[in-house]
Amino acid sequence: MNYLGHFYLSQNDPELVVGNFIGDFVKGKKYRDYPDKISEGIMMHRHIDYFTDQHPIVGKGRKRLFDTYRHYSGVIMDMYYDHFLANLWQDYSKESLSLFSQRMYEIIDEYWDHLPEKSRHMFPYMKSGDWLQKYSTVTGIGNSLTGMSKRLNNGSGLEHSVDQLQEFYDEFQSEFQEFIVDIKNNFD
Secondary structure, three states: OOHHHHHHOOOOOHHHHHHHHHHHHOOHHHHHHOOHHHHHHHHHHHHHHHHHHHOHHHHHHHHHHHHHHHHHHHHHHHHHHHHHHHHOHHHOOOOOHHHHHHHHHHHHHHOHHHOOHHHHHHHHHHHHOOHHHHOOOHHHHHHHHHHHHHHHOOOOOHHHOHHHHHHOHHHHHHHHHHHHHHHHHHHO
16 A cells, blocks of 8 residues: 555544654654654554555565566555555545545645655655545556656666556456455454
8 A cells, every 4th residue: 555545544533644644754763753643653554564565465466566576566566556546436435535635635734844854855746746636547656656766766667567557457456455355454
């Protein structure tokens, strides 16, 4: 799960949202430097990542990608799953994706002073590009993967991974629909 998935699982708690947002930017025991609920969100982010990385359904999808993308296959799966969550949003939320996205951006803005520097640099791009909403289309997720590939600047080939999404779309979507039930049951 990427940003949309982490926000979705944050139980509509603003401080859990913030903690989940900055989870990748806070290393080691630095989570202790944050208010309790944000710290809990950071730890929740780590638990979501662990749960996702260890899940056998996610592993099936990673196997399709591994020969080409190696250790990036997990990152790609996170992006694919955010795509399916966004694309099927009406199946998982009564609130529109547009309203949810705007609410998440407002929460992050409100807690700006708690954001680590790297997340402060990235967030304006997320907000102005409305990444959460754009995840819903294959083109949007493709653009996000291309952007990641450019930032990595290491020949990862992430910009081509949208091809596998299209080739195995039904398989990835079916696996996501199984997985989302499991992860919701574990984090509700």
